[in-house]
Amino acid sequence: MGDLRVAMDIGGTFTDVVVYDEGTGGYRAGKAATTPQDLTRGVVTALESVVGPGDEVGFLVHGTTQGLNALLQRTGARVLLLASAGAADTYHIARGPRERLYDLHYRKPEPLVPLRDVVAVGGRLDAAGAEIEPLDEDAVRRAAARFRAEGFTALAVGYLFSHVNPAHELRTRELLVQELGEDLTVSLSHEAANEWREYERTSSAVLEAYIGPVVQHYLTGLTGTLTRRKATAGAPLHVMQSSGGVISAETARRRPLQTLLSGPVGGTMGGVALARTLRRPNLVCVDMGGTSFDVSLVVDGAPDVAAEARLEGLPVLMSVVDIHTIGAGGGSVAYTEAGGLRVGPRSAGADPGPVCYGRGGTEPTVTDANLVLGRLDGAGFAGGRLPLDADRAEGALGALGERLGLSARAMAEGVCDVANAKMAQAIRTITVSRGIEPNRFSLVAFGGAGPMHSVFLARELGIGEVIVPRFPGALSAWGMLQTEIRRDFAEPYLSRDADLDGADLAARLTRAAERALRSLDSEGVPADRRRARAFVDIRYAAQEYTLTVPLTSPEEPAGADFPRVVAERFAAQHRERYGHANPGAPIEFTTLRVTALGDLGRAAPEPLAAASDPAFPVRHRPVVFGGAPERTAVVARADLRAGHAFAGPAVVTEPTATTVVPPGHRVAVDAFGSLVVQEEAA
């Protein structure tokens, strides 16, 4: 087995590859332009930029946007949906909320299947899973005939109470395979998401069917390409999941749903790895690109994982690392409204982009403001591939400033101040809703634009420390090398604590854990590197929302004092999450969860060579802080070694990112090469 571990992450603009050499303990990074028409091409080009034919790769992990792209561009499969007669409109009723309250022209999220492609199938179970009416097998066969006749490419099946008793859904698949053959994408709702609530479960199954053929085709093609190349021929391909763990490409082909947010979670998992390495358990991770600004939290060393997400307004029940997207970025436009200044959420996007790109943009953006202030180096932007036009940017900001009575420079700083204040407020609201004040966190900044704003954000939030990791543009790929194999399983279990049969619960969990561990057979995890964790979703009786409560082991519920212990654990967690608890009130179990984890070894963090000389090359240029240009140190990140330290004002440059350090702050390079920025004691 080769000793290179390779992560490949597809982003909107670039595909990043990070290689860890287990022999030398060193990392290298490469990139290539993302090729939206055929993502495989960009992946291979990026790979070849750092992996030669003589290399031998032992582990490959991939973050792909293929499924997400199919969803966003609506280029997924043509899906036929089989639903319970009497409730066949569930997917289109979509539970009926109006998410924008003052919009007379409000529209529901656009469904992935038109109503005409929903087939009502007779057969009904009751809430306990008992059959009231047998499955109408003829209706299933007629649906199969229609599938064939009308050129559908995938099937989803969502029946009432299939999470309690899957017999009708399983029989339906049998019939469909009989009629249509094995080579068929059929997503059963109880397999896509084994939880109650028919709309959300059906939506999960439809989404899986919708992206399934596209993801399957892509992974098959990529696996083939990699297998044909000598360096990667012997390395099994793994895929990053929305949950923050990885699975084999083979499993991902069967369960494509989990690949949906494969790309963005890498950054958060990079944050988790940093939390471990830097011994800072609580992090706010900020990923700022041209058009988006993603915030995620690492709390007590773990990512914030939710059991449900919404994509394009459509619900999906799956474990997913919580990432909050804020409409802000380098492309946010500054403009006036009723004589007042506004910055964003409108964005110039990548095209035409900021004024300074010279692609026809006329409205000044945050990037233009950074350029005019000298915080961004126009010549070195994107490694010098895209020189920026500072005069044009200054002209646009000057014109805006004239309307507001400000000079171009004051306008530029004002635009940055407003953008920073808005981003900081959005971060604070996210933490407040988790019951956290951010000032006990460190802020990790990555992505192209994150390090430029991060110190200002930290100051607004009262955060004392900003960390800019190495390869901030490729943290997401790096994070993928720091994860484990992960499989999540759920099954419903509805019971009040007073009615609980602890032995039965323990037996179910134990069986589920055994199944989960066996699922790692196909992931190539040695038996001694597997472990399973058990959880129960609990809520106060009559509450709607649940908390996922960890158990010490699948057998724990058999213990005599389990009801008391678990109630206390739930109450403690409830207090932390919601600020209050109700000890003694009846609680209700709703869902059992088991997570199987397989340790395939992780890439160790690479220490950066220690500085032999405290000095390093420094240039100077004027950069505007607090209304006036200041003589500011400009440092190339490549020249920095562990132990180097310097004071702001400073700008640290590297090909993919710029770190801006305002006056009053100090930078230290730690043993792993991270920039650690702290406010100087007054």
Added chain:
Amino acid sequence: MNGANASAGDPRHHPGARGRDGAADGAEHAPGPAVDPVTVEIVRNALIAAADDMNATLMRSAYTPVIYECGDCVVALLDDEHQVLGQSAGLPIFLGNLESCTRATEERFGRDAWRPGDVWILNDSYLGGTHLNDVTIFGPVFVGGELAGFTATRAHWIDVGSKDPGGSMDSVTIFQEGLRMGPQKLVAGGHEVPGVVDTIATNVRFPYPTTGDMNAMVATIRMGQVRLAQIVERFGLATVRAAREEIFRQTEALERAVIARIPDGVYTAEGFLDNDGIDLDTPVAVRLRVTVAGSELTFDVTESADQTTGPVNCGVAQAVSACRVGYKLLVSPDVPGNGGSFRPLHVRVREGSVFGARPPAACQWYFSHLGLLIDLVAKALAPALPDRVAAASHGDSMVVMFAGTDPRVARDYVSLEATLGGWGAWRGSDGQDALINNVNGSLKDLPVEVFEARYPLRVTHYGIRPDSGGPGRWRGGNGVVREYTALADCTVSLWFERSVTPAWGLAGGRDAVGPEVVVNPGRPDERRMLKCNGLPLRAGDVVRCATGGGGGYGDAAERAPEAVRADVLDRQVSPGYAARVYGVSDPVPGAGAEEGVAGQVQS
């Protein structure tokens, strides 16, 4: 000139300490002399964010789903003159009536009543405007010994001790509707006022979650106090006040610019509630007269019905809120609300009418006529704002409540659901099918799987109700059919509305079909009704509830035949209806096969 910035060179320079840029004085839209446009924008966003943080606190810590899931709540920061500085989107019907609570308190007890560390509570319908379940908690914010403003939140409590659990459908006096509190101190100088919480707890049916929600609300206004104090301390009270004037000016200017485009004149609309829930034969008139003069709007509802015996009444404050919702939907849907909002709006209400109820009028269903009033604003102004309006929606909450004992677990239960319906079409788009009504905000329906696990009833049918949306060039959205079969004896209570005035069409579009409830359809004991309180049902009895659609927009004759065929394929429109109403009688390809499918889901 650029170096003139007062704090230039100060490495700790904070935007809040920004000096004035000399050039500001000459600017065309120059704000007051004391504050620059960047600071104004930062303060504006900080106030909005402070309200968001209050809302996040309430959502996070509320006990009951009606708050954290349905969003039946609102928060606001007010200045010391009771003007809104920032507020959450919240429930539309609560728009802009938190300030009436602080104002009413000040009018009753004087300005000296405000003391640091105090928290007040109020739910009196005639002051707060809504039903007694809507409780407002508020308190002053002092910074450096000076009254800087107020923070307030209102949320729906699941029970306030009315004669029936949760609220009644047939109350005739407010004394049947529960505990009524005028402005009352809950906390004085940081200490709980002895006895008040106990009094509340002993007057409500579910004291634990109720006091939990109360504590969440107190935490919410405390969060707002901290945030507002931080903003005032960072920028200084004088700067915040100067910024406030400019923020209000911007908001007012944005709204006036829209109104100025409406041709001057008088616009009217009227509609009727079916009845007041007691006298089932007498519709309740709602009449709106809108006068547009320049950039001023006057909404006059004085010609509406006298206050009723049944519970469809409200206080003046709530009538003003409903007018503001109707106004906001058309004039300023995307403008964050603040003290500059609604300045061009004048509301005229008659004391003693359904919109200006006098004690002891019952107010439990205060929102049925308000929902109609909101819809009528769009109807009245449709000729002037054809692109901004939409035809009417199904309109009311369409409440179904079952109560009994669940034999599976031998426990009593009460189910309470609002039912979805169709929304109106607008120029360029069909209306949406199966959406919650305006007054219920972002409420979701109860999944069949949750409903059946929790209550001893089966949902034997739940689907879109074909042919219920109003025809038009753009079709009104369809309502739904939700049919229940009782598995054990129980009672049902119903509040369905808008059969007298179903959702109207606009611009030649036609009206929708109204609601219909049938008990035991097709059986000898079949009964039809739209409202009832505690009707007994036996196991096996069926209740089929159909909600109305939304109105159509434009002449149905102009609807594209392919759109009609698509509706037939989607089972939104039956083939016969397509032929009769739209004149599209050529069979849809494969319609023969479709007929069978349609047959399976028909109501």
